[in-house]
Amino acid sequence: MPGKTVRESRISMSQLMLPQDANPAGNxxxxxxxxLIDTTGGVVAMRHVRGNVVTASIDRLDFLTPVFVGDLVHVRASLNLVGSSSMEVGVRVETENIHTGELRHAVSAYLTYVALDxxxxxxxxxxxxSETAEDLRRRDEAEQRRKVRLGERKKHRG
Known part of the structure; x- marks a missing residue:
């Protein structure tokens, strides 16, 4: 099976946040x-394998800034690492105030998907x-996160 480049599965999705997406305070x-993070990450993994995937894990999520009704949310995702059947996808979420054009980094996350037959x-x-220096950096960092995840899994099963 031939390999595929990071750019072949990279994706960006955007969605306007509406009142049904929020709490009474407008967040x-x-x-x-x-x-949105899981959907976008899943599409990246599915494009890579051209088949079905399942979410195996989501690393820590820290909301860096609130997302408000009326914000345009941009979700960008790309593959960082591929094992035998598992894949780490990095996802970055930014919000855009449509009226001012201000962009804010809202969330970043790493998700692991497993390819399914x-x-x-x-x-x-x-x-x-990995074609670029950025691809290689992200792969190296993903390998370190994978080691941590596998260690945590062992600890929980132990």
């Missing part, structure tokens, strides 16, 4: 933002080809 629910069983994912 968008964290769960709405989390769903037609029977819903893990399958081999294509290798990831």
């Amino acid at each position: 968008v629910h964290g769960g709405v933002v989390m769903k 037609e029977n819903g069983k893990p399958m081999t994912a294509p290798a990831l080809i």
Whole structure:
């Protein structure tokens, strides 16, 4: 199976935040933002394997700034690392005030997806080809996060 480059599956999605996305104070629910993160990350993983994936984990989420009704939310995601069947996708969320053009970094997250075959069983994912210095940096950082995740999993199962 031939490898694929980071740019082949990279994606950017945007969505306007509406009143149904928010609490009475006008702040968008964290769960709405989390769903956008998982959807965008999942699309990246699906584009890479050209098949189904399942979310295996989401690393820590820190909301750096609130997201408000009326903000245009931009979600950018790309692959950082591919194992045998698992893939780490990095996701960055920015909000844009449509009236002023101000952009704010709202959230970043790393998600792990597992590629699934037609029977819903893990399958081999294509290798990831890192083309740029940025791709390589992100891959190296992802390898360190993977080691931490595997160590945590061992501790929880122990």
